[in-house]
Amino acid sequence: MPKVVETQSMLLQILILVFFFFSASVKNGNAGITSTFIRSEWPSNDIPLDHEVFAVPKGHNAPQQVHITQGDYDGKAVIISWVTPDEPGSSKVQYGVSKKNYDFTAEGAVRNYSFYNYTSGYIHQCLVDGLEYDTKYYYKIGSGDSYREFWFQTPPQINPDTPYKFGIIGDLGQTYNSLSTLEHYMQSGAQAVLFVGDLAYADRYMYNDVGIRWDTWGRFVERSAAYQPWTWSAGNHEIEYMPYLGEVIPFKSYLNRYPTPHLASKSSSPLWYAIRRASAHIIVLSSYSPFGNFSFPFILPYKFSSHSIVIWIHTTVGQGTTFYCSSILQQGLH
Numbered sequence: 327m328p329k330v331v332e333t334q335s336m337l338l339q340i341l342i343l344v345f346f347f348f349s350a351s352v353k354n355g356n357a358g359i360t361s362t363f364i365r366s367e368w369p370s371n372d373i374p375l376d377h378e379v380f381a382v383p384k385g386h387n388a389p390q391q392v393h394i395t396q397g398d399y400d401g402k403a404v405i406i407s408w409v410t411p412d413e414p415g416s417s418k419v420q421y422g423v424s425k426k427n428y429d430f431t432a433e434g435a436v437r438n439y440s441f442y443n444y445t446s447g448y449i450h451q452c453l454v455d456g457l458e459y460d461t462k463y464y465y466k467i468g469s470g471d472s473y474r475e476f477w478f479q480t481p482p483q484i485n486p487d488t489p490y491k492f493g494i495i496g497d498l499g500q501t502y503n504s505l506s507t508l509e510h511y512m513q514s515g516a517q518a519v520l521f522v523g524d525l526a527y528a529d530r531y532m533y534n535d536v537g538i539r540w541d542t543w544g545r546f547v548e549r550s551a552a553y554q555p556w557t558w559s560a561g562n563h564e565i566e567y568m569p570y571l572g573e574v575i576p577f578k579s580y581l582n583r584y585p586t587p588h589l590a591s592k593s594s595s596p597l598w599y600a601i602r603r604a605s606a607h608i609i610v611l612s613s614y615s616p617f618g619n620f621s622f623p624f625i626l627p628y629k630f631s632s633h634s635i636v637i638w639i640h641t642t643v644g645q646g647t648t649f650y651c652s653s654i655l656q657q658g659l660h
């Protein structure tokens with residue numbers, strides 16, 4: 327589901343909007359922006375693997391599943407991630423401020439993982455930092471003839487009065503509804519996504535299909551996620567605790583594929599972190615950390631203010647409740 331909000335100094339309005347959207351219990355949400363879009367198809371089926379929205383880019387070892395997320399606390403860095411299917415290849419990002427003119431290079435790292443009898447492609451993650459605010463950057467990844475080029479825009483300097491347009495998407499999946507949702511979102515003109523959990527719904531599958539559906543989802547969202555940061559938080563569909571497949575490490579696929587800038591906010595867990603972007607202070611919490619023996623990973627070092635957007639996904643299996651906590655602003659964590 328997409329939602330677009332514009333941040334101004336009164337971020338409390340956003341909290342109200344968020345509640346309005348997800349709980350449908352707040353009346354007279356007055357911050358304005360929304361879409362009349364309502365998804366139509368129900369129940370909805372996953373798009374077949376050979377559909378063009380999942381197309382693999384041409385060329386030997388061509389980068390795919392490209393996505394970016396904010397890479398630091400204040401919005402002057404991005405983490406660029408992509409997958410190469412055939413061999414590790416290069417983890418280098420070339421970038422610059424004018425098209426085809428890549429004056430700078432950053433070097434990332436590569437990893438892979440397995441899930442039951444699935445082996446992932448080579449997952450590259452590269453931090454590009456020291457960027458200027460409010461600047462369009464072009465970037466290039468991959469080598470030989472199989473390189474690919476994208477761009478992104480850095481946010482304006484942090485200031486409580488700077489307008490900025492966030493989209494809120496959650497529960498996306500990879501159905502035909504997901505496709506129309508994503509297309510609607512991309513027409514909204516929003517500048518960054520706050521993703522509130524439940525990405526690929528790959529846990530509907532078994533065996534190697536779980537990994538395969540993470541890959542299709544990565545290719546599916548690339549049309550947006552390669553060009554603007556998606557701020558990730560995990561939902562219950564990311565847990566993938568599947569002892570019947572011998573898979574008992576919670577969030578294995580998610581954590582291997584969707585890095586977050588948690589160290590920049592002094593968090594010990596990628597599931598918990600905070601960023602600031604333009605006029606927003608975004609705090610991502612995870613309801614599922616105790617799952618599978620996770621302990622409470624850190625004491626929140628942040629001071630909550632009226633400029634905070636707290637994203638706290640609270641989803642119980644079979645119930646699908648999304649809960650945004652605003653009282654945290656006044657009462658502290660509970």
Ligand SMILES: *[C@@H]1O[C@H](CO)[C@@H](O)[C@H](O)[C@H]1NC(C)=O
Nearest residue numbers: 414437438439440444445446
């Ligand atoms: C990662 O890739 C290497 C090199 O191709 C391979 O030997 C290894 O088995 C892979 N690791 C996993 C966890 O699949």
Ligand SMILES: *[C@@H]1O[C@H](CO)[C@@H](O)[C@H](O)[C@H]1NC(C)=O
Nearest residue numbers: 442443444445532533534535
């Ligand atoms: C993975 O295991 C499933 C179930 O045993 C099997 O149907 C499938 O062909 C296997 N796939 C691979 C790539 O080994």
Ligand SMILES: *[C@@H]1O[C@H](CO)[C@@H](O)[C@H](O)[C@H]1NC(C)=O
Nearest residue numbers: 567574575576617618619620
């Ligand atoms: C959780 O901890 C208990 C006790 O240390 C251990 O027996 C169990 O295997 C752990 N479970 C998981 C999923 O790690």
